[in-house]
Amino acid sequence: DAGVIQSPRHEVTEMGQEVTLRCKPISGHDYLFWYRQTMMRGLELLIYFNNNVPIDDSGMPEDRFSAKMPNASFSTLKIQPSEPRDSAVYFCASSLGAGGTEAFFGQGTRLTVV
C-alpha cells in the first residue's frame, strides 16, 4: 500500500475562496482523522470518522469547515470561505481498529490563504 495519500501537497488561495483538501486512507483502515498543525496550536484534532461515519467533530473550528467521507477510500475537508488564519498544515491519518493501533499520517497539505 502507498500509505495515506493527501492532495494537494500545497495550496495557495485568496481569502474568501473555497478550499477542498483530499485524503485517501490506507486500504482496510476503518478510522480516519483530520488534524491541523500550526506553531501556536500544535496538532489539533478537527474531526474523525469510523467506518465512514463522523464520530466527533468538536474540533472543527467554525461552520466554515466541513468534512465528508462518502466511502472507505476517500475523505474531504472543505473550508468555505477561507480566511488567512486558516493557513496551516492539514494532516490526514488513518488507523485500523479501535484505540490501540498505530495511526499513519499522510504527507500533509500546506495551505496558505492570502
Added chain:
Amino acid sequence: GENVEQHPSTLSVQEGDSAVIKCTYSDSASNYFPWYKQELGKRPQLIIDIRSNVGEKKDQRIAVTLNKTAKHFSLHITETQPEDSAVYFCAATDSWGKLQFGAGTQVVVTP
C-alpha cells in the same frame, strides 16, 4: 473530553546524554499511548507506543513508562544522537478511538 499536557516545550541536550519528556492525560478511559517523532517538513511517525495494561516498554535507545494511577506517561531517550533532533509528540487514545496529541517537545541534540 481528553486533554493531553506535554512538558517541556523545548529540550536541549548534549550528544550522549539522556532526554526525558513527560505527559499527563485527563481521561481515565484512555488505553493507548503512542509517541510520534516529526522531523522538519515531514509527517509525524510513530516511534514507540504503550498500552494501558503495560507499565514500561523499551526499544533500543527509547523507552516509555506509564503510570495509570497518576495518569502520567514519559518518553526516555538514552545516548542521544544528532539525528534524534526533532519534535516529539505524545498522544492518548480513548476507547472510542479518539487520538489526541500533546503540544509537542522540540528536542535539540548538540554535538
